[in-house]
Amino acid sequence: MGSHRLGGATLFALSARQVTKRFPGVLANDRVDFDLLPGEVHTLLGENGAGKSTLASVLCGLYKPDEGAVLRNGTQVRLTSPRHGLQNGIAMVHQHFRLVDRFTIAENVVLGHRNLPFRLRANDLEDQVAQVAERFGLPLDPRVTVGELSAGQRQRVEIVKALYQGAEILLLDEPTALLAPPEVEKLFETVRAMTQAGKSVVFVSHKLGEVVDISDRVTVMRDGRVTGSVARGEADTRKLAELMVGRDIDLSPRRSRVAAQETLLQLDKVGLTKDGIERIANISLSVRAGEIVGIAGVSGNGQRELAEIVAGLQAPTSGEILINGARVNGIGTRKVREAGLAYVPEDRLGTGLAPSLSIVDNLVLTRDRGFLVDRKSALVEAEAFIKQLEIKTPHAHTATRKLSGGNSQKVLLAREIFAAGDNSRVLVVCSPTRGLDVGAVEAVHKLLDEARSSGKAVLLISEDLDEVLTLADKVLVLYRGSVVHEVAGHEVDVEAVGLAMAGLS
Amino acid sequence: MNSNVWILTFADAISIATTLILATIGAILTERSGVINLGVEGILLMGAVTAFLVGDGTHNLWLALFMSVLVGVAMATVHAILTITLRANQIVAGLALVIFGTGLSQYIGKPVEGKSRPVTIEPMHLGKLSDIPVVGPILFGHDIFTYLTWAGALVCSLYLNRTRPGLVLRATGDAPATVDAQGVSVAMVRFVHTILGGALMGLAGGWFMLARGTAWSQAATTNGIGWIALSLVVFAAWRPLRAIAGAVLFGFTLQVPYTLQGQQINILPPEIVQMLPFVATLFVLVALSTPRARKLLGAPKMLGQPFVRDER
Ligand SMILES: Nc1ncnc2c1ncn2[C@@H]1O[C@H](COP(=O)(O)OP(=O)(O)O)[C@@H](O)[C@H]1O
Ligand SMILES: [Mg+2]
Numbered sequence: 001m002g003s004h005r006l007g008g009a010t011l012f013a014l015s016a017r018q019v020t021k022r023f024p025g026v027l028a029n030d031r032v033d034f035d036l037l038p039g040e041v042h043t044l045l046g047e048n049g050a051g052k053s054t055l056a057s058v059l060c061g062l063y064k065p066d067e068g069a070v071l072r073n074g075t076q077v078r079l080t081s082p083r084h085g086l087q088n089g090i091a092m093v094h095q096h097f098r099l100v101d102r103f104t105i106a107e108n109v110v111l112g113h114r115n116l117p118f119r120l121r122a123n124d125l126e127d128q129v130a131q132v133a134e135r136f137g138l139p140l141d142p143r144v145t146v147g148e149l150s151a152g153q154r155q156r157v158e159i160v161k162a163l164y165q166g167a168e169i170l171l172l173d174e175p176t177a178l179l180a181p182p183e184v185e186k187l188f189e190t191v192r193a194m195t196q197a198g199k200s201v202v203f204v205s206h207k208l209g210e211v212v213d214i215s216d217r218v219t220v221m222r223d224g225r226v227t228g229s230v231a232r233g234e235a236d237t238r239k240l241a242e243l244m245v246g247r248d249i250d251l252s253p254r255r256s257r258v259a260a261q262e263t264l265l266q267l268d269k270v271g272l273t274k275d276g277i278e279r280i281a282n283i284s285l286s287v288r289a290g291e292i293v294g295i296a297g298v299s300g301n302g303q304r305e306l307a308e309i310v311a312g313l314q315a316p317t318s319g320e321i322l323i324n325g326a327r328v329n330g331i332g333t334r335k336v337r338e339a340g341l342a343y344v345p346e347d348r349l350g351t352g353l354a355p356s357l358s359i360v361d362n363l364v365l366t367r368d369r370g371f372l373v374d375r376k377s378a379l380v381e382a383e384a385f386i387k388q389l390e391i392k393t394p395h396a397h398t399a400t401r402k403l404s405g406g407n408s409q410k411v412l413l414a415r416e417i418f419a420a421g422d423n424s425r426v427l428v429v430c431s432p433t434r435g436l437d438v439g440a441v442e443a444v445h446k447l448l449d450e451a452r453s454s455g456k457a458v459l460l461i462s463e464d465l466d467e468v469l470t471l472a473d474k475v476l477v478l479y480r481g482s483v484v485h486e487v488a489g490h491e492v493d494v495e496a497v498g499l500a501m502a503g504l505s
Numbered sequence: 506m507n508s509n510v511w512i513l514t515f516a517d518a519i520s521i522a523t524t525l526i527l528a529t530i531g532a533i534l535t536e537r538s539g540v541i542n543l544g545v546e547g548i549l550l551m552g553a554v555t556a557f558l559v560g561d562g563t564h565n566l567w568l569a570l571f572m573s574v575l576v577g578v579a580m581a582t583v584h585a586i587l588t589i590t591l592r593a594n595q596i597v598a599g600l601a602l603v604i605f606g607t608g609l610s611q612y613i614g615k616p617v618e619g620k621s622r623p624v625t626i627e628p629m630h631l632g633k634l635s636d637i638p639v640v641g642p643i644l645f646g647h648d649i650f651t652y653l654t655w656a657g658a659l660v661c662s663l664y665l666n667r668t669r670p671g672l673v674l675r676a677t678g679d680a681p682a683t684v685d686a687q688g689v690s691v692a693m694v695r696f697v698h699t700i701l702g703g704a705l706m707g708l709a710g711g712w713f714m715l716a717r718g719t720a721w722s723q724a725a726t727t728n729g730i731g732w733i734a735l736s737l738v739v740f741a742a743w744r745p746l747r748a749i750a751g752a753v754l755f756g757f758t759l760q761v762p763y764t765l766q767g768q769q770i771n772i773l774p775p776e777i778v779q780m781l782p783f784v785a786t787l788f789v790l791v792a793l794s795t796p797r798a799r800k801l802l803g804a805p806k807m808l809g810q811p812f813v814r815d816e817r
Contacts (some may be wrong), residue, residue: 062686081688082686082687082688083687083688084688086688094686098680098682098683098686099680099683100675100676100679100680100683101679101680101806102675102679102806103672103675103676103679107672110672111672111673111676111683111684111687116669117669118668118669118670119667119668119669120667120668120669120671120672121667122667
């Protein structure tokens, strides 16, 4: 690492000194020190809730620290707003994008730029935006409406926006959370292009695997504190994992320990044709009590449709679905649930939970017994879950939208696995650990394993191949709506599965 | 049937459209910022009665119109304070303005109820243009405000689509958090445009009184035109230029029954047309009720929602 010395002291582009930030009931940042050198990629690593976003928000001027200071080029700056941060060359790309869907890319990029002329000439602006985008290897057509873009493209718009406004320091908050692997690679190229142009990047992440590649230095946070800072070369995943979690993590394979029993979920030649396109072709599979069947595949190969068909959200256009031997196709979600299905959708907060309701309310939401809710026993039950599953929350009455991804997923799983009762014996789970940190991944896997051991039939649909391989007793690969590969969990040949996923088997 | 009558009807339709356009643009500017002001009808009435009273007292046309603009500004300011600063429910605050405007205009207009208008906005004669057969009387026999209003719609459209503040305005209605993150005050943008919108609505009322109303009558002067303007906003998909077309269409619909009646043709009784504002009101409320409908119609995404900075 290069050191930039001036008058004997290292001159950092941006530093946090003993930054403390409290929220009601949480100490989000506890005397945090952080230093960013010019031209470096400095990763801020930590589990969800560790305080990374809070620190980044303090650094960009969104939050005012309760104590401590922010230094820009060695002198203290009192940032009062993100705008003020930007005037100091600091910009943050938030985890949740802040774009206007109905605007074009160019309009989004130039929005809020104070030195814009009163009269806007669309062509000029589009040219300028395209130029900035190109300089950093971010191909974008400035005339396209943002509402039509993928998550990866939106992120590029956010980055271009920051660069257009003259940012020297970019704080990227969980930039890879929504990206597919090839998009991540592209993002890394952009990050490199930016540092080559002399910009510095703070890369916030909770994913161990990816940060080693891109970072010049990794600073790890846990529970609001910095637990260590490791330079490139000294950083290995095991060390980082320990700093992150404070204990060893077990992500080794989990297989069924009980003999599988009767078939609970069966699909017989199920097909779905929509708008003249065959989305699901002739899928037959069965899941027995006490086993997990994993569906692997690259995103967009029919996973969503398959899950929705089984959950009763869509009716198949051909074939039969049997739960517990009873035919359930096309009878609607409610009846399907009554037949014994529990469903954990991919979109946790949108479809799975009611975001503004409390944990307690969400737990009793799908219960059908009676008209009145017994609040007291519901609360007791919720508190038991919170303790047992180590759900981090100020209170059982906290709205689920305020929970981190891992914790809200735990609530949802708790409801679908345990609170649903013994009547629900078929569990369909979609990408259950997407966007979660290692600790939470471990917890979710443990929960699914427990569901299996308790005799449920679990259908796990996941784009994360490692997850499928870790959990499934039987692996099926979905490609263009068909099952193209089928193998028992303990006999998996990873290469063969990979080829099948790419449609090459 | 006498073709002159139809020419007059078209001319009248375009004339009535002036009020509709002014009020609709006022509402568009307001709504583009994310604030919905259902008080249009109340502001129109207050603008009208103010123009009448000031005209009656001073016989100064310009002062009369200026005062109706001021009244519009005052009422919109109340709405802005209630909904932006105090985050009151925008629908309720708007309806309160209507009730307030209806009552107060009735009260202060009582002494002059039925009195004929004191000053008149005279139509212009545009020389040769006005003498063109058919087209002349329909298009070129109006007063200066009609033409200014058309120009205003164009300016407003350019403002929205081609200027920096227009860009910020559109963003404020759609994604206030984004605007806020850029360091622009959402409240300020909303205040400015709600008040600007109120000014236009006030002017719409004043103009209607002095150009088209023959006498002040609380019950009959604006006759629900404010509600029609609100539905025009939806019809126009929040675009000023489209508002012109919609306004002329509605102006025509409002005028035709009277023409027919004058011709002793009774296929469309005026009572039906008098229902139009109520239908329009229902239409607006239904159209804006569900997020789905709003999305379909292209309403500003955060229309009617107070903005609170969420620290998460
Ligand atoms: N605006 C807020 N209000 C209350 N609590 C918050 C807020 N933002 C973050 N927190 C809490 O502060 C802690 C740190 O959160 P955050 O910085 O978002 O973590 P990370 O980005 O590392 O996941 C968490 O416990 C979170 O619940
Ligand atoms: Mg975060």
